[in-house]
Amino acid sequence: MIRIRNLTKKFADLYAVKNLNMDIRAGEIFGFIGPNGAGKTTSIRMLATLLEPDEGTAWIDGNCIQTQQEEVRRKIGYMPDYFGVYEGVTVWEYLDFFARAYKVSPKERNKIIDGCMELTDFTRLSSKLVSTLSKGMQQRLCLAKTLLHDPKVLILDEPASGLDPRARIEIRTLLKELSNMGKTIFLSSHILTELADVVDSIGIIEKGSIIVQGNLEEISKAISSSASSFAIIISLFQGQKIEQAKGLLENLPDVIKSEIKGDRLEIQYSGKEEEIYQIVKHLVNNDIPVTAMSREEKNLEDIFMQVTKGEVS
């Protein structure tokens, strides 16, 4: 559905986006993740035909973003990261304006606007002035606006930024619903965990280049298997004998580091997985009251921290 080849954009001497290559299948939700200044907005603006790439190009549903702009604009619903609203118009009039701008036929226009308002929960607010809506509501309104012309592809730049936790969950369910309706969704975010349960695949970008890309599970598996060590947390009954346990563990060859955290002991273990039980055995043999032991699972946040270096280009 979206096919990006060698997309490059330079601002003066700085490569904001460099040789971006991506394929996004129809009906997929794709999360585009990266730290501040990574080049997400720049790539998205190029996809939305607002910026001209310096090199390379992309196709959306077979239409080139450079040579077939009008077709591309008709195919996509674009929501920018920052946007303003017109003063003095109501929610309904705002949507009516965009419906007209997208040439929705007059017969269906009212029905479509009502449908979009229902989907985004605006039915009761239809006669409220747009400028009096809160930031989160405006964001939802903008999302409603992108749906008016029934685009095949939604391109959303940080749709969840500035939303409260409830609204975030709501927007996630909305995205899922839209995806079930067969739309391809391309969205960006700084925060990987925020997207974890909606996206099908992700691409992590830093300093203009893609670092990791693919299916979410594959990525996390690949990263954790390649990791040379993992964290193990050992809980002791009321923290008894914790100092002794620490001393014991530090003598084991595969334990790199151990740390006391309250009544728990956190260690970095670099040995083989099948030999973890040796740790417990060692502790129990020395009469340490172990109540629980757990492997710290790699979560998305860690993946993100691990692959990105936090340098701003």
Added chain:
Amino acid sequence: MDKEKIITTMDSWINPIWLLELRTTLRSGRFFAAFAFSLFLCVAAIIFALLILASEYRITPDQIGKGIFSTFFFLEFFVLCVFFPAFTCTGIISEKERKTFDLLITSDLRPSRIVSGKFLAAYTYGFLFIIASMPLVMVAFLFGGISVLIVVVSYGILLVLGMLFILYSLWSSTYYKSTIRAIIGSYSMVLTYSFFLSFPVIGFMMDYLYGKQVLKFFSKPFNINQVMVILIPILIIISLGILPYLLTINSLKPPHANRSTSLKIFYASSIIVILSLFCFWGISYLHSPGAYYVQRESYTLFITATSVIAVILLVGSVGLPLQTKVPGIAYVPKQGKFPTLPWLFAPGALNSAVYMGVLSLLCYSIIFLACSLTGFQSPGWFRQESFIIISLIFWIFLLFISLSSGYFCLRCKTEKTKWTATLALVIILVVIIPLLVPFSMIIDNGFQASLWNFSYLSPILCVISCVMQDDTITKMNFNLFSFIPIYYIGILIYSLASFFMYKEIIPLHKEALKRVKDKKESLKLLQEAKTE
């Protein structure tokens, strides 16, 4: 046709931007305040005029009516200059500052529809302002001295001027990068325009109210001059209006898509200008012997038309090639649509300049030929071949300017440098050199003066010396060799300069072409890879 179809068609005529602007602006208190203020101004001015006129001794009701009407008219002219730009000068820049522009431009609205929506909205408010004052002016009818015709014509003038002002403000709102600058820019543009336009307008009013020369001219049995005198201002106004309109649309398009519009701008304005020149020719050669003032007017119109050409051609050939990275690509006409003659491959708007030059030269040659064949005499201050020489001067000058702007285009790194370089060149040639002339004449009042003052480099001086054939000053003092008129020297020097510039550009241009070709090819390869 069934009802639904009609409704659908009518609905599609409604410009969404127009609707939105009306919804937002007509609700605002600011609009209402401005509206009330302008009406209040009208009422106050008419009362004031009445008081002053009534205090005069021995005044006929006739004159009171005329006085009131002219006061009102100038007031409306003032309202036009003050309020019309205010509606539009923030039109597009405010969308950008409010961050609503991206949403607008990614919607399915074409740039032309956006511009016409903005224009229509502003024109609607302006129309309300102008029309609302109509009942007030009817007071003048109580005293007499004016007719329905003059009211209709003066409202027509106001509405046309309003259109021009709105178009220029709209252009300024896309050209400048901040609201404040857009406001300053559009007001200075509109004030300059209204300054120049106010002379003919005031002249027309005064003539109608007191002298009635124009009326007499038009009340004669139908003749071609009447049509010409009306047609030329209309053509000039259209060409003045088309330019900002197309430029505004152009600036809303992505760089690679604005080629066709630039070409359109160029061809549209050059055709209009050629037409108006033809009309001028019609007046000066076909005029009836009795109407002397028509001749005089046609001379003024000729000067106006020539300056309009100069401005339009300068914008066309200087401004536009600077907007594209590889001008040669941007201006080579498509095969099939235009003839791709060997000279249609140089950079910049050169193709257009050449096209334009050849066209005007052709026109003038036809005129010249027709005149010499039919034995027409020119009306005195003009020789027939001056037309050809003037068009040659313009043509060769534009060729040079467009070549050099093309050169700057290929050589300079940033847009700003290109603009500065080209503008500096134009200013030196068009403004500075004529200014230098009087000085150098004082310095050494003799033979070598022309070596010092370079007057032959200034197209304007060349034109002047060509028009004023008998003037001894232009013939003697500006001249290196008194028997060669300076315009021939000017033409020769510019041809040589253009030739060398052209040689300089060719390799640069080929390089640029290659770059673009590489890019296109890589795009094609990618496209092929995609289809596989």
